[in-house]
Amino acid sequence: ELPLQNRLRLWGIELVSAAAFYWVVNWLFSSGLGITNDLLRRLSWIRWPISVRPIGFFAADHSRLIAVALVGLLLASPWILDGLLKWEYRQQSLSSRELKAFSPEGLRLLRRICTQRGWPLPELRRIPEAAPCCFSYGWHPRNIRIVVSQGLLEQFSAEETASFLAYEMAHGILWDLPVISGIGAVLLIVYQAYWRLARWGDRLKQPWLKYLLGAIASLCYGIFWLLRKISLELSRQRSTCADHTTAMLTGQPQLHQQCLIKLTRAISETINHHGSTPPLLESLDYLMPLSQRIALSPGSSADSREKLLSLLAWDYQNPYRFWLLWNLPQMPTGERLIRLEGYQSGSNISPKPSVTKTFGLKPAVAGNTYLPPLLLQGSPIIGALIGLVAAMGLWFIGGVSNAFNWFRISWFYQDPSIIKGFFLLGLGIGLLVRVNRYFPEMQSRPTQSLDLASFQKNPLRLPIDSQPTYLEGILLGRSGLANWLCQDFILRTANGLVRLHLLSGLGPLGNLSMQRHHPVEALGQTVGIKGWLRRGPTLWMDVQNIRSGRTNFSLSNPPLWTTLVGLGTCLWGIFILFKGY
Known part of the structure; x- marks a missing residue:
């Protein structure tokens, strides 16, 4: 059984995630209604055929209404998700007989777990998609659904399918499904609105x-x-606890290791074949055993199990990896494999060849020579925190001055402009401090034919340790308005897949403009890309230029825009400080 302290931590994160999700949804709803009322107020000066004026309901407090609506969505989430998945992905029931044809071991395992706990057998669903995935949702053992894709049933063995089913049942045993199911219902509604x-x-x-x-x-x-960002910490904790519980339920931690390794390669192969990230894998990755973001590059850069494991060395050996996981819904795959290795060595199971030996290196030890790059990596956050500390110090000085009637500086006390101004000033300075290191000078002829596998293997790299490079390959991604924000661009190179981060020449807001040469026009073409390759929990490239033939599809300048944002933030903070409360 999972230790009690781990369960308590999981449930605590559930409560915090639920509170944060409510606060953000309430803020979004109130801000949207406030902006609408402000627009109506401005338009009311114009003569219209109908009366145009601010709506009283929009100006009221909706916090209770939002709370009731979210609780209602949570309670109805199993049926809401049923409908959405059936509508968009043609989800259908999977009978016990059909499951037995693919995995008799899986059906036996489900029956054993449910019999031991006095639960009914969970409702099984199948999605006719080639992308291998599985997930579960529901808020009570009597309405839990376990969903598997056709691709998972066909690509994985009966024993591996049973391990995935055990992983999903672990979520029910841990009681971590209610909050994530409610969040998932809201996220899938919003995502389907975007896609449709x-x-x-x-x-x-x-x-x-x-x-x-x-x-x-x-x-x-x-x-x-x-909203997805709010669910990530809960998703990571769920995944970690479910790995442990899966190993206990099956008694075969090495089988779950094998499933994660195989799933990494299967997901990357699916994206490569599909030519873009399937919506199913993006919209629900916080519910799945493995996110497509984590699997993409290592799964496509390795042609064997041993090479794949060597690419995952960063996941286990980088001493500062835990500071960089904020954007991932699961722990890095290498870290999970090592933890499963520990569960295996602590059981009475005959150990199979250790994944630890394949890594080849011992865990790196943090030293003073490595700490400055980490501080530089997080300099915007550190700068903002220093700004807040400085502001609180001035508040304290103002409070003391107020007690002694020193009125010339007592105004520092409880002046909100000091908090806002110093926060923005610290954030802006933090951005400016790291810009040269984050974007090293791009040579006229940057490094070509870079070996992606070797670049990924270095366990001490941080995202700030970027490599200016030039890569050639085929541009993949979504077409049309679904990629208007440039959120899904991937480069297929001879050495694997690389996710691309790019902006238009007009900066972040320029992605919304109807550009003459949008990168979607180059989809499926062989392109040359110049930019900065980075290695963190995932591999990606900040793009400076995309060229196909004689056409430049993206002429962005990330260092310039980062500098402008940093300067703008500093000036905004200084303006607030001079303006005062």
């Missing part, structure tokens, strides 16, 4: 209507991106 609007807009010929739908779809994706 983008597909609808692609079919339209009127430019203004197409632009409108693209803008709304992009807004929906932005909301999905923001």
Whole structure:
């Protein structure tokens, strides 16, 4: 059984995630209504055929309404997710007889677990998709659903399928499904709005209507991106606890290791074959055993199990990896494999060849020579924290001065402009401090034919240790309005797949403009890309230029925009400080 302290920590993160999700949804809803009322107030000065004025309901407090709505969504989440998955992905029931044909061991395991706990057999669902995935949702053992894709049933053996089913049952045993199911229902509603609007807009010929739908779809994706961040810490903790419980339920930790290794390669092969990230893998990766973001590059850069394990050395050996996981829904795969190795050595199971030996290196020890790069990596956050500390210090000085009637500086006390101003000033300085190291000078002829496998193997790299390089390959990604924000671009090279981060020449907001040469026009073509390759928990490339033939599809300047954002933030903070409360 999972130790009690781990369970308590998991449940604590569930409560915090639920509170944070409520706060952000309430803020988004209230801000949206406030902006709408402000717009109506400005338009009310114009004569219209109908009365245009602010709506009283929009100005009221909706916190209780939001709380009731979210609780209602949580309680209805199993049926809401049933409907959404059936509508978009053609989800259908999977009978016990059909499961037995693919995995008799899986059916026996489900029956054993449910009999021991007096639970009914969970409702089984199948999605006819080639992408290998499985996930579960529900808030009580009587309404838990376990969903598997056709690709998982066909690509994995009967024993491996049983291990995945044990992983999903572990979530029910740990009681970690209620909150994540409610969050998942909201996220999938927003994601489906983005996807449907983008597909609808692609079919339209009127430019203004197409632009409108693209803008709304992009807004929906932005909301999905923001709300998904709230679920990531809970998702990581769920995954870690479920790995431990799966090893206990099956008695075969090495089987779960094998499943994760095979799933890494299967997901990358699916994306490579599909030519973009399937919506199913992106919209629900926080519910799945392995995110497509984690699997993409290592799974495509290795042609054998041993080479794949060597690429995962960073996951286990980088001494500062835990500071860089904020954007991942699961722990790095290498870390999970090592932990499963520990569960195996602590059981009465005959050990198979150790994955630890394949890594080849001992865990790196943090030293003073390595700490400065980590501080430089997090300099924007550190700068913001220093700004807050300085502001609180001035508040303290103001409070003491107020007690002694020193009125010339007593105004420091409880002045909110000091908090806001110093926070922004620290954040801006932090951005400026690291810009030269984060974007080293790009040579006229940067490094070519870089070996992606060797680049990924270095266990001491941080994202700030970037490599200016030039890569050639085929550009993959979504077409049309679904990729208007450039959120899904991948380069297929001879050595594997690399996710691309790119902006337009007009900066972040320029991605929303109807550019003449949008990178989606180069999809499926052989392109040359110049940029900065980075290694963290995942591999990605910040793009400076995409060129296909004689056409430049993206001429962005990340160092310039980072500098402008840093300077703008500093100036904003200084303006707030001079303006005062």
